[in-house]
Amino acid sequence: MIFTIAGKELKALFASPLAWLVLTFLQLILAFGFLKRLDDFMQIQPQLIQMANPPGITELVAAPVFATTAIVLLFAVPLLAMRLIAEERRNQTMVLLISAPLSMTEIVLGKFAGLMVFLLLIIGITTLMPLSLLLGGSLDFGLLLSLVIGAALLAACFAAVGLYASCLTAQPLAAAMIAFSLLLGMLLAGETAADGLRGRDLQVPAALAQVLSPLKNFEPFAKGVLDSYSIACMLLLVAVFLILTIRRLDAARLRG
Template sequence: MIRTVAGRELRALFLSPLAWSLLGVAMLILAWLFLVQIESFMQLQPKLIAGASELGVTDLVIAPLFESGAMILLLLTPLLTMRLLCDEYRSGTIRLLFSSPLSSTQIVLGKYLAVLGVFGLLLLLAALMPLSLLLGGALDLGLLAAALFGLGLLLACYGAIGLFLSSMTEQPAVAAISTYGLLLFLWIVNLSGTDDRSSLFEWLSLSSHYRPFLDGVVRSGDLAYFLLLIAGSLLMTIHRLESRRRGD
């Protein structure tokens, strides 16, 4: 049942220009940033060799690329997730879903799986850029794997939050703006200063849990944070859908 909902949602996404446009824009910007980082590395390379620096192409190209990519995808995710449940509400097809044998959990997980499918394709395409450097040099594959893993977890959080906020309104524009606002707040909340609350804000921040992955560090605390955020968002979406089902 979950795969049926996911397949239906994926077909709807890829039969419309939305998913293709978002993938195209994301890859165009990432490719441009990748080429800019390569150019900067080529200019720095003589100084790195002269100074016997341990920094390599993975540190100076891949990590900055994925850090910038996280912000770019933060801007694009609301456009992908805003219609997931909003359109069902506005068109009235949510009643058909409620009258089917599907549970609210299956509906939510199916739509979330569709979002992960789009993000998975984007991750695959993004991974091809740094992997292309293997044709002319060496990469720290461990750091690359950690960075890809971290970006995957981050995108999974983006998608779960976007799905939840899409379940809260019938207006896609409202869902998109609220998703963008919440994601941006979670990204910058650790810039609050050095008072007693700073440790709490640091823990709440998406960026503070994502950046260790760019250094090749996979910590259990960061994994727990991402998994809790994903699970919490999905559970709230299921609860919201159940409330609407009872209301209908």
């Protein structure tokens, strides 16, 4: 049943020009960044060869490409997620889902899954660019895998926040603004709080503050480190916002 709703959301995404625009612009930005990085790499390659333990092409080219994707996701996900619930409420189509024999959890997870499939597609095309380097060289697949997992978790965090923002209002654009402000606020607050608290040697509060900042949690992945604490932080963030969304929608039925 979750798949049915996910399929419906995907169809709706691709029926709107927004999804195609996001994919197009993302591809343009990524291609530009990728080629620039590749060019730089070619120029410094002679110096790299002289180094004892030189950074590889994956670290110098693939990692920055994924960093760009992370930033693009920060802007794109609120826009892609805004319609999920807000538009259904504005068009009064939510009734179809609520009247159907579905639990609120299934509805929310279905919508989340639909958006995630699209975001994984974005990550997929991001991955294709470094993979194209296989034509003329070899890659560090460990680092690449770590980047893909990190980007997927990052996208999941953004999507969960975007979905929650979308259930707060019946205006899609307002939902996008809420999601964006929420994300930016969380990133800044999480980052500064984590650094500040760690500076004062308050390790536990610092570790908790880190939950708020998905970008901070993405950092180890960019270095090829599968940090279980970062993974846990991101999964926790996703779970919290999905539960908030479910509760919010259930409450709407009580409140009317």
